[in-house]
Every structure is written in structure tokens, then in C-alpha cells.
Amino acid sequence: MHQNNLIYKGYRLTAKVSRGGDAIEPQALPSGPVFTASVMVVQAGASHDGDEYPVPQFAGGGFVYSPREAVHAAILHGREIVDGLTNTPS
Template sequence: MSQNNAIYKGFKVSACVRRASSADPGSNSVQPRFLATVTILQVSSGMGSRRQLPPLLQHFANAPHAAITLALSSAREAIDGMSTFVKAR
């Protein structure tokens, strides 16, 4: 079972997964796929001001746990990309 909620560097990261069918172009077969959507909320404002958060991140995969893993990984990368370091004067 994949973890779909976590606190990472003062942000709550939550992933929600749902089944999404996608048909291959030119084929009659429908392959089951899963869509994970992740949200990022700032839970700690003690280390600085509120930050602009990225929009909802979505990832498709062939298994629910794989979609969640991709979504949470991209959320952690987005958080790491935000400037959280403040120089002391």
C-alpha cells in the first residue's frame, strides 16, 4: 500500500488516485490506467511568509501505487524548487 499523505519541509502533500480509462489510438482495446492528483498545502509559516504553491500536479500510471509514487515525487521536487532559504543579516 502506498502512502498518499505526507508532511515534507513544512508542506502537507496529499495524493488522490482514481481510475481513468484510456484507449490507444487505432486500437479497440481499452487499457486501465490510474490518475493521481497531488495537492500541496503550506502548514508551517513560522520560517517565513506564505509561498506561492504550484498548481495541482497530475500523473498517469498503470497501477494506483505507481501513480501515487510519481505524483508525490513530483510534489517533493516542486517543494525543493521553491526558495525556502532566508539569509540572516
């Protein structure tokens, strides 16, 4: 199973995967399930839930064909967010 949590530069990134398809136009429906994701970003030692961010790849109506791909996209976007928060390159 692909890990959906990562500690990166002192922040915990958590991918929240959803089975997609609701926003896809009927003529464009794929034959199998599709997935989207968002990412939660919270300081690693914090006790609150953190902030949830949409993944640009999915916010525009995109999707992927496996949960693993959705997790990967969300974690990559989370790393970009943390780099922006900490003003450090990856």
C-alpha cells in the same frame, strides 16, 4: 496500503488518485484498470485546502497500472514543487 500523504520541508503533500482511461485512445486501451494522479500542496500547519497540481507524467496522457505507482509519481512531483517554492535542492 501505500501512504498518499507526506510532510516534506514543512508542506503536506497529498496524492489524489483517479482511475484513468477516459483520455486514452480506444485502440490503445490496456486490458486492466489504469490510474492517474494529481498532488495537493499545502503548508503543514495551514487550515486551507492548498493548491492542486497536475503531474506532468499524467497531464500528457500517461497512466500507470496501479494506485501505488500513481501515488509515487504524484508525491515525487510534489517534492519537486516544494523544492522550487523553498529554493532548496532535495
